[in-house]
Amino acid sequence: MKEKWWQKAVVYQVYPRSFQDSDSDGIGDLAGVLQRLPYIKKLGVDVIWLNPIYKSPDKDNGYDISNYRDIQPKFGNMQIFDKLLNEAHRLGLKIVMDLVVNHTSDQHKWFKESRKSTSNPYRDFYVWRDGHDGKAPNNWGSYFGGSTWKYDEATKQYYLHLFAEGQPDLNWENPEVREQVWELMRFWLDKGIDGFRMDVINFISKPEGLPDAPNPKNAEYADVEPMVADGAKVNDYLKEMNDRVLSKYDVMSVGEMPSSKPEDAVQYTGLNAGELNMVFQFDHVTLAFNDDPRLGKWNDKPVKLVALKEALSRWQQALDGKGWNSLYWNNHDRARAVSRFGNDSPQFRVKSAKMLATTLHMMQGTPYIYQGEELGMTNAHFTDLKQYQDIESLEAYHQIVDKEGLIGHDTMMRYLATESRDNARTPMQWDDSKNAGFTDGKPWLELNKNYREINAAKELRDKDSVFYFYKHLIDLRHNSDLIVYGNYIELDPEDDEIFAYKRQYEGKTLLVISNFTSKDVVREYVSGTDRKLVISNYDDDLGSKLRPYESKVYLY
Ligand code: TEU
Numbered sequence: 001m002k003e004k005w006w007q008k009a010v011v012y013q014v015y016p017r018s019f020q021d022s023d024s025d026g027i028g029d030l031a032g033v034l035q036r037l038p039y040i041k042k043l044g045v046d047v048i049w050l051n052p053i054y055k056s057p058d059k060d061n062g063y064d065i066s067n068y069r070d071i072q073p074k075f076g077n078m079q080i081f082d083k084l085l086n087e088a089h090r091l092g093l094k095i096v097m098d099l100v101v102n103h104t105s106d107q108h109k110w111f112k113e114s115r116k117s118t119s120n121p122y123r124d125f126y127v128w129r130d131g132h133d134g135k136a137p138n139n140w141g142s143y144f145g146g147s148t149w150k151y152d153e154a155t156k157q158y159y160l161h162l163f164a165e166g167q168p169d170l171n172w173e174n175p176e177v178r179e180q181v182w183e184l185m186r187f188w189l190d191k192g193i194d195g196f197r198m199d200v201i202n203f204i205s206k207p208e209g210l211p212d213a214p215n216p217k218n219a220e221y222a223d224v225e226p227m228v229a230d231g232a233k234v235n236d237y238l239k240e241m242n243d244r245v246l247s248k249y250d251v252m253s254v255g256e257m258p259s260s261k262p263e264d265a266v267q268y269t270g271l272n273a274g275e276l277n278m279v280f281q282f283d284h285v286t287l288a289f290n291d292d293p294r295l296g297k298w299n300d301k302p303v304k305l306v307a308l309k310e311a312l313s314r315w316q317q318a319l320d321g322k323g324w325n326s327l328y329w330n331n332h333d334r335a336r337a338v339s340r341f342g343n344d345s346p347q348f349r350v351k352s353a354k355m356l357a358t359t360l361h362m363m364q365g366t367p368y369i370y371q372g373e374e375l376g377m378t379n380a381h382f383t384d385l386k387q388y389q390d391i392e393s394l395e396a397y398h399q400i401v402d403k404e405g406l407i408g409h410d411t412m413m414r415y416l417a418t419e420s421r422d423n424a425r426t427p428m429q430w431d432d433s434k435n436a437g438f439t440d441g442k443p444w445l446e447l448n449k450n451y452r453e454i455n456a457a458k459e460l461r462d463k464d465s466v467f468y469f470y471k472h473l474i475d476l477r478h479n480s481d482l483i484v485y486g487n488y489i490e491l492d493p494e495d496d497e498i499f500a501y502k503r504q505y506e507g508k509t510l511l512v513i514s515n516f517t518s519k520d521v522v523r524e525y526v527s528g529t530d531r532k533l534v535i536s537n538y539d540d541d542l543g544s545k546l547r548p549y550e551s552k553v554y555l556y
Pocket of ligand 1: 163
């Protein structure tokens with residue numbers, strides 16, 4: 001499992017609409033990303049993953065694509081994209097695009113044709129079914145509230161949409177759909193991009209007969225994920241994708257795979273599997289679920305360290321020598337890491353941000369840094385429903401509070417403050433000027449109020465900042481086969497204060513210890529004279545005594 005460039009790479013995820021606005025419309029754009037390439041280069045990463053920038057009605061912030069071969073006008077145009085790609089390559093940065101092909105926008109020409117008639121050539125590009133007795137074909141619930149089925153009067157059938165009504169699912173059983181996907185992938189790869197992140201790619205094979213999902217709590221709609229994740233033909237489709245497209249280019253591929261288990265990922269990412277290079281698994285970021293399954297992810301519970309360790313260690317051990325992990329704490333869909341897994345109080349934010357970074361970046365796999373994570377940006381701590389923009393958050397509030405009355409406003413506001421995707425989507429905090437230097441216009445989403453304390457300009461002036469700590473971790477990885485290829489041995493799985501593990505390779509050992517608490521703890525195994533301190537988030541080393549959120553790495 002050696003010598004693939006993406007195994008030594010570190011990826012920086014740019015959510016363009018919140019990164020840098022260049023034309024004062026309050027929305028980040030490609031010219032803004034181009035302007036900030038030197039900053040990204042300075043961090044030391046190798047790859048930029050751009051969230052979708054294709055033409056879209058923006059029902060789900062670009063994850064509803066109406067033209068795969070054209071740029072969303074609010075982000076710029078193809079000329080600016082080409083300039084960005086060329087400049088990134090000139091700087092030695094690769095660009096990975098977001099491939100969203102489980103579904104399209106309902107404004108895509110394929111869907112406009114498909115819905116015209118049951119005999120239209122594009123009819124079978126999507127999943128159309130008759131209802132039963134005036135009801136939807138089955139009991140599946142959409143990720144964004146309501147049924148996953150929308151009745152279309154024109155042809156008196158329902159179409160499937162796992163996400164918004166404006167995101168009809170493509171029918172991957174149809175070989176013509178697959179051919180069209182291969183074509184659009186080649187369009188971008190021939191332009192010179194360096195790979196794809198593939199949106200919910202393990203949802204593309206739907207179960208035979210589309211049966212009802214289990215509904216033990218007799219909820220209005222049943223959880224669809226167990227029915228659509230890792231379906232029977234996903235491997236076949238990915239093998240075909242690899243054979244027909246990916247294998248023709250020296251590119252990287254990462255599949256977003258909600259619910260996938262390590263044994264699935266061994267198949268998806270095995271070096272000889274001929275499918276993908278790595279996956280985004282969800283086990284460590286879906287540990288805090290509401291006790292009431294009807295509320296799903298909406299909760300304000302702390303994440304238990306033992307469960308977090310178990311999830312990450314299980315993936316490390318399962319893929320070692322058999323597949324390849326992605327390593328991430330957050331992205332555009334998740335709460336900010338330092339708020340969700342660390343401690344975003346003024347006293348401990350920096351320490352815990354560095355501790356989380358060390359814990360993750362010393363593992364085996366390709367690390368992904370989500371914009372602002374390298375600054376220790378925090379959750380937004382919004383207090384008014386009007387501050388939220390995310391379709392998932394607003395639909396959830398409407399379904400849970402307004403429609404079903406399962407909980408009250410204040411409780412749901414606490415849950416949104418903990419888990420809403422908007423926590424990750426507040427504009428990048430560049431400096432302490434108006435709107436943190438993100439825009440001269442009205443930002444599309446409110447900034448986090450703490451941007452005067454937390455911003456790139458301030459951190460670039462401070463050698464002890466989170467930014468330079470991430471830069472150090474990236475440098476360590478670039479110069480260490482032990483970090484890249486070493487095995488993984490967890491220490492003390494039941495310890496609910498310390499996350500400790502070892503990496504071993506060619507006779508060398510790294511010992512990584514992180515205190516996930518705000519108090520001093522002592523672990524005797526930590527002290528030892530025969531070891532060199534490689535990196536720490538404290539200026540000195542007290543051996544077996546670990547101070548609040550202290551994280552350090554020894555080499556021996
Ligand atoms: O997310 C898929 C997915 O699983 C999310 O719905 C995630 O589980 C949820 O938002 C967490 O609460 C991908 C994209 O990353 C997301 O931005 C899109 O909204 C979604 O697919 C539909 O394309």
